[in-house]
Each structure stands twice: as structure tokens, then as C-alpha cells.
Amino acid sequence: MKVKINGEELEATAGQTVLEVAKKAGIEIPTLCYLKDKNEIGVCRICMVKVEGGGGGYEPAFVLQVSDGLEIETNTPEVRELRRLNLELILANHPQDCLSCERSLNCELQGLSKELGVDGSRFAGKRIEHQLDESTPSLIRDPNKCVKCRRCVSVCNDSQGVKVLFPNNRGFETLIAPFFNKDLDEVACSLCGQCLHACPVAAIKENDAIDNVWEALNDDNQHVVVQIAPAVRVSIGEEFGVEPGTPMTNKLVTACRKLGFDKVFDTDFTADLTIMEEGHELLSRLKEGGPFPLLTSCSPGWIKYVEHFHNDFLPNLSSCKSPQQMFGALAKSYYADIENLSREEITVVSVMPCTAKKFEATREEMMKDGSQDVDLVLTTRELARMLKMTGVDFLNLSGSDFDDPLGISTGAADIFGVTGGVMEAALRTVYEKLTGEELSGLRLTEAKGLTGVREAKIELSNQTIKVAVVSGLGNASKVLEAVKRGEKEYHFIEAMACPGGCVGGGGQPIPTNEEIVMKRGQGLYNINNSKSLRKSHENPVIQELYEEYLEGVGNKKAHQLLHTTYQKRAK
Amino acid sequence: MAFYRGHILVCTGQECKQKGGKEVERILVKELKRFGLNDEIKVISTDCLGACEAGPLMVIYPEGVYYGGVQIEDVREIVEEHLLKGRRVNRLLYEMDESEENVTAHHKKDIFSDEMRIVLRNCGLIDPEDIKDYIGRDGYRALGIALTRLTPKEVITMIEDSGLRGRGGAGFPAGLKWKFTHQADGDEKYVVANADEGEPGTSKDRLIMEGDPHTLLESMAIAGYAVGADTGYIYVRGEYQLAVSRLKKAIEQAEELGVLGKNLFDSDFDFEIKIREGAGAYVCGEETALLRSIEGERGEPQIKPPYPPNEGLWGQPTLINNVETLANIPVIIQKGADWFSKIGIENCTGTKVFTLSGDVMNEGLVEVPMGTTLREIIEGFGGGMADGREFKVAQTGGTSGGCIPKELLDTPMDYDSLAEVGSALGSGALLIMDESHCIVDIAKCFMHFFEHESCGKCTPCREGNTRMYEMLDRISKGESNLKDLDKLRDLANVMSKTALCGLGQAAPTSIYSTLDYFKDEYLAHITAKVCITGDCQELVTQREEGERKGETA
Numbered sequence A: 001m002k003v004k005i006n007g008e009e010l011e012a013t014a015g016q017t018v019l020e021v022a023k024k025a026g027i028e029i030p031t032l033c034y035l036k037d038k039n040e041i042g043v044c045r046i047c048m049v050k051v052e053g054g055g056g057g058y059e060p061a062f063v064l065q066v067s068d069g070l071e072i073e074t075n076t077p078e079v080r081e082l083r084r085l086n087l088e089l090i091l092a093n094h095p096q097d098c099l100s101c102e103r104s105l106n107c108e109l110q111g112l113s114k115e116l117g118v119d120g121s122r123f124a125g126k127r128i129e130h131q132l133d134e135s136t137p138s139l140i141r142d143p144n145k146c147v148k149c150r151r152c153v154s155v156c157n158d159s160q161g162v163k164v165l166f167p168n169n170r171g172f173e174t175l176i177a178p179f180f181n182k183d184l185d186e187v188a189c190s191l192c193g194q195c196l197h198a199c200p201v202a203a204i205k206e207n208d209a210i211d212n213v214w215e216a217l218n219d220d221n222q223h224v225v226v227q228i229a230p231a232v233r234v235s236i237g238e239e240f241g242v243e244p245g246t247p248m249t250n251k252l253v254t255a256c257r258k259l260g261f262d263k264v265f266d267t268d269f270t271a272d273l274t275i276m277e278e279g280h281e282l283l284s285r286l287k288e289g290g291p292f293p294l295l296t297s298c299s300p301g302w303i304k305y306v307e308h309f310h311n312d313f314l315p316n317l318s319s320c321k322s323p324q325q326m327f328g329a330l331a332k333s334y335y336a337d338i339e340n341l342s343r344e345e346i347t348v349v350s351v352m353p354c355t356a357k358k359f360e361a362t363r364e365e366m367m368k369d370g371s372q373d374v375d376l377v378l379t380t381r382e383l384a385r386m387l388k389m390t391g392v393d394f395l396n397l398s399g400s401d402f403d404d405p406l407g408i409s410t411g412a413a414d415i416f417g418v419t420g421g422v423m424e425a426a427l428r429t430v431y432e433k434l435t436g437e438e439l440s441g442l443r444l445t446e447a448k449g450l451t452g453v454r455e456a457k458i459e460l461s462n463q464t465i466k467v468a469v470v471s472g473l474g475n476a477s478k479v480l481e482a483v484k485r486g487e488k489e490y491h492f493i494e495a496m497a498c499p500g501g502c503v504g505g506g507g508q509p510i511p512t513n514e515e516i517v518m519k520r521g522q523g524l525y526n527i528n529n530s531k532s533l534r535k536s537h538e539n540p541v542i543q544e545l546y547e548e549y550l551e552g553v554g555n556k557k558a559h560q561l562l563h564t565t566y567q568k569r570a571k
Numbered sequence B: 001m002a003f004y005r006g007h008i009l010v011c012t013g014q015e016c017k018q019k020g021g022k023e024v025e026r027i028l029v030k031e032l033k034r035f036g037l038n039d040e041i042k043v044i045s046t047d048c049l050g051a052c053e054a055g056p057l058m059v060i061y062p063e064g065v066y067y068g069g070v071q072i073e074d075v076r077e078i079v080e081e082h083l084l085k086g087r088r089v090n091r092l093l094y095e096m097d098e099s100e101e102n103v104t105a106h107h108k109k110d111i112f113s114d115e116m117r118i119v120l121r122n123c124g125l126i127d128p129e130d131i132k133d134y135i136g137r138d139g140y141r142a143l144g145i146a147l148t149r150l151t152p153k154e155v156i157t158m159i160e161d162s163g164l165r166g167r168g169g170a171g172f173p174a175g176l177k178w179k180f181t182h183q184a185d186g187d188e189k190y191v192v193a194n195a196d197e198g199e200p201g202t203s204k205d206r207l208i209m210e211g212d213p214h215t216l217l218e219s220m221a222i223a224g225y226a227v228g229a230d231t232g233y234i235y236v237r238g239e240y241q242l243a244v245s246r247l248k249k250a251i252e253q254a255e256e257l258g259v260l261g262k263n264l265f266d267s268d269f270d271f272e273i274k275i276r277e278g279a280g281a282y283v284c285g286e287e288t289a290l291l292r293s294i295e296g297e298r299g300e301p302q303i304k305p306p307y308p309p310n311e312g313l314w315g316q317p318t319l320i321n322n323v324e325t326l327a328n329i330p331v332i333i334q335k336g337a338d339w340f341s342k343i344g345i346e347n348c349t350g351t352k353v354f355t356l357s358g359d360v361m362n363e364g365l366v367e368v369p370m371g372t373t374l375r376e377i378i379e380g381f382g383g384g385m386a387d388g389r390e391f392k393v394a395q396t397g398g399t400s401g402g403c404i405p406k407e408l409l410d411t412p413m414d415y416d417s418l419a420e421v422g423s424a425l426g427s428g429a430l431l432i433m434d435e436s437h438c439i440v441d442i443a444k445c446f447m448h449f450f451e452h453e454s455c456g457k458c459t460p461c462r463e464g465n466t467r468m469y470e471m472l473d474r475i476s477k478g479e480s481n482l483k484d485l486d487k488l489r490d491l492a493n494v495m496s497k498t499a500l501c502g503l504g505q506a507a508p509t510s511i512y513s514t515l516d517y518f519k520d521e522y523l524a525h526i527t528a529k530v531c532i533t534g535d536c537q538e539l540v541t542q543r544e545e546g547e548r549k550g551e552t553a
């Protein structure tokens, strides 16, 4: 069919929206609340276009479907004025403290104001002062900046299925928050941070640890080590204008040294270690007949979610600590011994793609003698901010390697950061243990009746191992429900709280969207391919660690240091 | 069934109740017992009989005699004189005009001469708690005709041909909506009666439900048959407890008699009706918000499409009509589309119930043919302005409507004519204000209402109403400048054109019309800092202004 947009005749097919047709033709229509397939509720009224003829009127471009002969204006003075008025109304109720806002230059509201030519708001008036929600170590909610687009509501409710954010109150007093305006620590929030990625402004942000890290770095009595998670190396470049997925590992190491860290280590090392322990756990469950399915435990958002919503599955969770926490435990024992330092003299900082990791570090199960194994957690974004503060010319740094001994890793560890990676890494080791042969790639196919879930069967001589891989809490919940109903049976399920895995984590650079997450994941696979060692059990330092310190895989000492327990939490 | 030689309707509508109507009813029942008349004469409490000025009001049938201003002391006299001796109590006869003596019910009819009761045909005439009374006045006959003699398509054609338009506010052709719902595919279909009636100063739907609940049930069943639904919901405003209890009783009786339930009139057609009580927010009357509310979700309007006839309750095709719209249906089926379409005017057929209030002699409900002029209603039913004051402005259509000045008093009251002068028919609320009211203050009141009632979902309404109120507030305090008038128009523009639902779109209607028709009054506030009425207390009144001028002269 034919439609006319701004006088230009365009070909369109039934079911397309005006927004889609316009975009294809190179006509940009600004949007704010719209997130394709996620938030299609049309509340901001920015994308309004004029329908010519007939009843006429203004309609949101993403709602309006094309019909033959439809005539649309997207760019008349009146259309622009109406958009600008709505934006000015939002601005009149916004702090407008761009100078000190962490989303400045990366803010959709700021971008729109420029794009629509807004020069201030005509409508100054009252504003409601809201308290910040700083209740969790992971996230800060600042309702003063909220533009009520409800993108976070849709993502938390529908995509993540956690359902803790809602519109509270009505009218001008509308407040997007947990029910009854509770704080996040009073509700069943997983702290995954996906709402933060949904947010166009700085109304949801990480609970910043930068000052504390500076303090530790400036403390001469502290030996400060940093660990860097796999998914950070393929995303940090974005903060400096580099394509998503570009590996920046060696520059990152140099940059951290420049910041003053005494040692720069790799979470990949303990990712290899996690594979060893988790692989062992799978093997012993296979031997003992369960409990199945074994559920991975490296994603702290996922753990917290299971503790809140599916705590009948707590015995299924792998008892392995996450790589971050295994690292913390080892840094303050094994490494401290090597360096002849006491626990108190070491500060462990991690750089994570994740907001839930900040919470994980503070869990009581992750403490020893009243102090945390991992002291401070920075997100990818915070590290980038620190680098910018110090004027490190990131892109022009010469690269260097991680420090020994906690800096050696295999390709299996790199793919930890992407959905399916933990499963593949674990199976590489387990398969070889059971068959003596190398696993020739893991072929996952879409699980029947469960969108967003992939599964595979691994044939062994005497048994078939059924595994599933899932990312995003909404999808993960569906698998557990299917297992509970007896519709699906698996031995091992890899689950990550964030869509796409850690590459899509709540601590990653903004924007984070499907396309970018894919590129970052591909980046991790590229690193894996470039490494000569790709199986965790081949990591020589890991082998040494087991021989010299941990007294063998799955042994008591290893168990004490590297395993943990979980708790029931309220829904 | 007991046979009564007479019925007494005692009005317990809001006004009459306040003036002691309930008490009068109690004493009346007692007195009847005392005189042994309780088996002969039945007392029925009714909702507003539409002549609040004369409350507490009672009507004695079969004579049709109205008594007004009845106090408990008067009851014995009425019983002794009228009921026992057959002599009218002249001093209590309801009279409109003091100069005319002994106005009988017949004379009284003259004051209601423009009235034409279709939807209120039974209100006040039957015992709403007795289905037999309804049946005695042709109740459920239309359902029988529809089920036994007409196909669903024929029913829909009849409604289309009648020209009936929705009375919930938007005036959408009812037949067309029925057709869409009929044509839509769905596993399940629903009929929903919108009885939320949140518009301040409107109580027509309540009167129908309290006075004639079976009409609504019958209409819904007919609608269900036409569109292919076997379940209906009545979404009733939470405050309407009397309506709820009468509807419940009516449903019970209808099911007992088999006019609701399974296999109605041996036609294989089943229909059941459930009641849902509203949570109280004005916006819940908006159809998509109402449907969410029935589903148990936060009652917020949704973007359209999809429209309810295609995807309504639980995603299924749903017909949603206003109570008054539905109340027309049985009459159309019985008397024919042709008969109905001749009432009112072209493009806007039938009657409309208005809730007249404000500075008129008689407030109350009145049903007149579409196209009756504003002046006819005010001067006829309303009995003119109260206290001899001058008419200043009428707001038609409730808070969402516009303000009509004196020059437009002859505007016919129908959807299109009112839209032409920048107002709306809406739900039929009709607020009349005299010269003692300040236009800025009036506008401020409306915006206060909308600031309070916005659901907060979309930008223009959530933010716009508040900013508009603030601006009017500044104007009323003399803190504004001429630029504010442009800004008011900007805001009205963005709200009416881009708000998500009818609430935000209609909120500025009164602003447009007051800016158009009363610009001078705004200007006086802004530039001269004068409020002629004195309603804006921070400003000088006209009189003070005069004195001040006198001093300087």
C-alpha cells in the first residue's frame, strides 16, 4: 500500500507503524517512552504526528498503523510545537542540574531538548521533592529526575518478571517506585539493574563506590588489588567511543595500574576455578542422582531472585561462590599468604558489569571474621568515570598483561560473560572428564514452548545429559515453572539475570540494548578463539593452586573457601 | 399478590432526604398502619423525582397528586384527609407558581411541558424492587421480541436506524459499536454497562438504576444477544449503594423469573449479569480504564487501538455503553427505529436527561428531546434564574464541557450544536451560574478538579493541569502578566491535542471557552487587577475600584 509522509509517497505494508515506515525512509520521529516490544504504552506524547484529512488529529507514531492512502505530517511547525510543549512540561518538573548529573551527555532527555530546540520551559511551578532511595548497595533511585516514562516498570514487570516497580499515587503526584513507595531493600528486587538501562535519565543509577575506591588507593597502609570481570573488557571501550565488542583487555590492565592499584588481576582466573568446582559438583550429582536440575550460581541477581521467588529450588543452586567471590576469598587467603599480608591489609576491588555484584559482596555469607572478601565493587561505568577523572588517555595507552598469579586464564573463562558461556565452559571440562574426549562445540537449540530458552542434549555412553541455557529473569522463571510442572527435565541449567548474560549487565555502559549486547558477546567469543588454552582444567595456575593450596578439587579446604549457602527471602 | 388501591411515592433523593424525606416516609408507614391502610396503600421510596425545590415531595397514585414541602407534622393530615376522606390537602399541593392556586398534578405537568420521558419512563412510577411492576409496564417485552422474532443482525440494524448515539459523553453511534462488537472474533464476548457516573453534578444513571433497575438488565440482555455475549458487567460507582442493592435484587428476581440466566425465552440464549463496584476515581469511567479496573488492575486509560469492541475485557470483544444509552433500547425495540428517529433532531435523535443545577429556581433531572435549547430548559423546567439575578454562564457537559455565555442561550442542546460553540453535551450535566460568579474563579475550580482527577499517566495531563491551575491561581491573585494568556492557550492546545484519554483532552475545554467569551474579565484581572465579583479576594472589586478612582479624581 501507499502512504504519504510529509508529502513524500512511500511504500508500506499492513501492520507497519508510521514510526517504522518513517524510519525506513530516513524520517526521524523523536520518542521518549517508547521501547520497542517492551514499553509500548504511549505516555510521554513526544512522538505525536498529525493525521491529515478525515477525523484528523494527532496520534503517537509508534501506535498508528498504516492504512492505504494515509497522509501524515511529522514535521509541521504545529507538530514541532506540540512536542516541544510536552517536553517543556517534563522539564518544568525536572531538576535540570545537568552540570552535575552523571547521565549528562548520555541522557535522552537532554538529547531530546537539543533535538527539539527547547530553550527553557515556559511553565515553571511547583515541584515535589522526593527522598532518594539509597537503601541498597547496588542502586540509587532518584524520583526527582523521573520523567514517568515507565520504561523501568515494563522492564521489571514484563521482561524481568520481578514486578517490583509501579506507578504510585496519581496525577501530578505520580511516583514510579515499589508499592507503597517502599525502598528497594524492602521489596523482592533482584538488583539486576535492568531498570537502570531502561531509564532514559538519571532516575535510576548505580550506588557509586568511586570515592571509597579513591580512599583505599590513597591509603598507604592498604595493598589494593583489583579484579576485572570478563564482560568488562569488551564494553569499556564504548565509554571512549570504541565499537561494542572490541577487546580492550591489555589497555584496561595498564589503565588500572595508572589508577594506582597494586596488582591488577583477572576474574577470569576464578572463572576457571568456578568451572572446576561446579563441574565437580555436576559430576557428583550425576553419580548420586541429583538433586536436578543443578542451577548455576554465578549471577547474584539470579541468586537473589531465586531466594525471593523460587526458594523451593535453593537445594538446586550450585553451592559454588561466583568467580568474584572466589577471587575475594583467595585474594585474602592464598594471595595474602604469598605476599605475607594480613587480611586487614588487603583491599579487594572488583570491576563488574553488574549492579547486583555490589550487593553480593556485602552478603553475610561472603564475610569472614566480620569483614568482606570483596571490599568494593565498581561497575564498568564507574571505572570509566575514574579513568576520565584522572585524565588517562585510554585509547592511546600501551597494553600490558595481568599480574601473576591470579591473572592467568583460559578461553573458557572469557565466555563466562555471555549467555551459554558458563554451560559451554563447564561441559568442555565435564565431558572430557567423563569420556576422555574433547567436546566438539555445544549446539543449543530453541526449547520447544519456551521462548528465550535454549537447550541441548549431550550423549554419553551410558546416559544423556540434558541442559538448558537462559538469560533474563522472566525467561529463567519460565524454565523453573516448567520444571516444577514436570513439563521439562534438565540436569543442568545455566541462568543469568540479565538478558544476554553479563555483557548485558546492569553495570555496563549506557546504552545497553540487544544489538550492543550481541556485539559484546561476540567479542568474548573472539577472545576465546584467540587463546591457546580453552579448557579450565588446562589452566596451569589452577592446577598448581589445587596441588599446593586447596588440597584437590572438591576437597574440604576448597569447600570452605569456594562454596557458600543461600537463604530464603520474602516475596 | 396483594392488591393495593393506591401507591404513594416518597422521594428520598438527595435533596428531599436532606429535608427529611426519609423521616416523612417512616411516619407515613406508621400512620397508614394506625389507620389500617397498610394493606390498601403501598409506600415506595424513590430517587429524585426531579423537583428538588419542593422537597420533601410525595406523589399519590392513582390520582397523581403531588404534595411538596411535606413535614412529619403534615403526614397525619394527608392520611386522614386525602386517603381516608378523599379530600386534597390544598395547602400542601405542589405548586410552581405562587400566584396560581391549587395546582393539581395535571397543571403541574405543564411546567414539565417540554419533558419527554423515554429513559426515565418508569422512574417514580413503579416499585423498583418489584419485577412485576416493571413487567406490568411492558418490561422484558422487548427482550422477548428480540429473542423470539429478531436475529441479532436485525436488532443491530434497528439500533443503527434509530440513530441512537452514546450518552456517556462522546456521542458515538450505538448501532455501529454494536456492529463492531458483533463482527469481532473472540472466544468470549462481554457487555459492560458504564454506571460509573463520576461527573460532578450528574445523577441520571443513578436515577435509572434506583428507579428502574430492570430496564438496564433488560437492555444488557438484548445487547448481549445482538453482539453474541453471554456475560454482562455493570460497573457501578462505589457511592451508589442504593443502586447496587436494587440492581442485586433485580438480578435475583430476573433470574427467578427466567428473564436472566439460561435459555431465555426458549431461545438457547444465556445471559448473566455481574456487578462490579467502582473504586471512586473519575477517570475509571473512561472505558479502557474501567475495563482494567474490572480486571483488577490499576484503573488507567490505555492507548487505542485496540478499541474495546475488538479487544476489551481480558482481551475479548466487549461492548461498553452508558446506562442512559442502554435504557433507550427496550423502547426502540418495542416502538421501532422509525418512531425513535423522529424524536429530537436529525443526527441526534431521541431524548437527553439533563441534571440541572446551580442558580436556577428548580434544580433537578429533566428529560427532553435532543435539540431543546438551553433557554428552554432554564426557563421551562428550571423556572428561570433564582433570586432574580442575571444569567452569566452555563457550563454544559460537566467539568469537561465548555462555558456558554448569555448570547448563546438559544443554542440547541445536542452533540453537534454544542461542539460548534466550543462546548459539549457530555453526560448532560448543566450548571447554571449567575452574575455573582467570577469567570477566573470558575475556571480555577474546574482545573482544581482536573489536577485532582488526572491519573498521571501521560505528560500533557499530568503536568499540564497543574501548570494551568497555577497560572489561573496567579491570575486570580494579580500575580500574572499578559504572557500568561498565551501560555494558557499553549497548554490548552497541547492538552487537547495530545493527551492520551478524554480526560486530559477535555480538561481545557472550559479554558478555551472562557478565554473566548470572557476575555475582558481575564484582562481585568491581569492588567487592572480587578475582579468585578469579589470572588478573587486578593484583587480589588469593581466597587472599590470605583471608590479609588473617585479619590484620585
Ligand SMILES: Cc1cc2nc3c(=O)[nH]c(=O)nc-3n(C[C@H](O)[C@H](O)[C@H](O)COP(=O)(O)O)c2cc1C
Residues within 6 Å of the ligand: B165, B166, B167, B168, B169, B170, B171, B172, B174, B177, B194, B195, B196, B197, B198, B199, B282, B283, B284, B285, B286, B287, B288, B320, B321, B322, B323, B325, B326, B501, B502, B503
Ligand atoms: C475521563 C472520562 C470519564 C468518563 N466517565 C464516564 C462515565 O462516568 N460514564 C459513562 O458512561 N461514560 C464515561 N466516559 C465515556 C466512556 O469512555 C465511554 O465513551 C462510554 O462509556 C461509552 O458509552 P456510550 O457509547 O454509550 O456513550 C468517560 C470518558 C472519559 C474520558
Ligand code: SF4
Residues within 6 Å of the ligand: A155, A156, A160, A162, A163, A164, A165, A188, A189, A190, A191, A192, A193, A194, A195, A196
Ligand atoms: S533491579 Fe531488576 S528487579 Fe530490581 S527493580 Fe530494577 S529491574 Fe526490577
Ligand code: SF4
Residues within 6 Å of the ligand: A145, A146, A147, A148, A149, A150, A151, A152, A153, A176, A195, A198, A199, A200, A201, A203, A204
Ligand atoms: S525511573 Fe526512569 S525509566 Fe522509570 S519511569 Fe522514571 S524516568 Fe522512566
Ligand code: SF4
Residues within 6 Å of the ligand: B283, B301, B453, B454, B455, B456, B457, B458, B459, B461, B462, B499, B500, B501, B502, B503, B504, B505
Ligand atoms: S489524559 Fe490524564 S487521565 Fe487520561 S491518561 Fe493522560 S494523565 Fe491519565
Ligand code: FES
Residues within 6 Å of the ligand: A030, A031, A032, A033, A034, A041, A042, A043, A044, A045, A046, A047, A048, A060, A061, A062
Ligand atoms: S514515545 Fe510516543 S508516546 Fe512516548
